[in-house]
Amino acid sequence: MVGPVKHLQLVVRRIDEPVPGVRRLWLADREDWRLPSFRIGAHIDLHLGRHLVRTYSLCNDPQDDRQYVVAVKKEEHSRGGSQYIHETLQAGDVIGVSVPRSGLELSSTLTNVFIAGGIGVTPFISAIRSLERDERENYILYWSSLGPPSLIDMLQPAFSAGRVQLYDTRREDPPHLGSILKQYEDNAKVFCCGPGGMLDAFENLVADWPDDRKHIERFVAPKFVPDANAHRYRVVLAKSGREKEVLPEVGLLATLESMDADIIVSCGGGICGACRTPWSEGPAIHHDRVLTPREREREVCVCVADCSGARLVLDI
Structure with a gap:
């Protein structure tokens, strides 16, 4: 059985700079196949290099299913993403791109x-x-x-x-x-x-x-302040059965990274949703600004999460 697609391999068809300091990318399938659909306001993750994953908003109309378009401002204090896009990425390059996620809920009455x-x-x-x-x-x-x-x-x-x-x-x-x-x-x-x-x-x-x-x-996550009352618990990776104790001074994300867990991290502050992960036992403590109350019943953004129980079982 084939598992879910982690990310696509898309070619940078075109790059322009509508104003100085802003680069716009047109991403497409190398054979011009239709791309997975997306909702208005959706985001994609660009895999720009080893362990460099950054999240950007799609700018094109959702009916435009042959390309994804993103625009990136060069930040003076870049964490690496905008610098790579402005100084290294070229038209013709092939990069990993996540399937679009999330979106905006417009009001139909207001x-x-x-x-x-x-x-x-x-x-x-x-x-x-x-x-x-x-x-x-x-x-x-x-x-x-x-x-x-x-x-x-x-x-x-x-x-x-x-x-x-x-x-x-x-x-x-x-x-x-x-x-x-x-x-x-x-x-x-x-x-x-x-x-x-x-x-x-x-x-x-x-x-x-x-x-x-x-x-x-938000483009920049607010500084995450760990809960001073957090306690020790064990994180369990359901698919492999591996587990490890999460210490309050270390936190869940660093623990998962030490386990080489199959997660993708972009913002590191609970604002992009790149690291949203299914969970089945906890309960999880949520500190993100992405998931809806209903989504939190089955998913957690592990970059800023904790657990109020003895163990947190992640379905990865």
């Missing part, structure tokens, strides 16, 4: 509002393109940019129709998030992605909002 800062627009482009294609003009995009808009060509229909409001913070003050949110009150579901300061402010402003009316996408 206005969908997207607030993005700079490259933070990437998680929302596929949603906006899909809404535009389906003539669902019930969204507004506020884009606070630290420079020229990098992917405006992918939003051209919405931009031409006046549904994109640009704020170039080189020339004007950024929009006041509180004022934007006050415009919609109970009539919107709001999505936000951008620099850490913007996200922290947004998170504070919507702290009392129902979960189904807000969505935050």
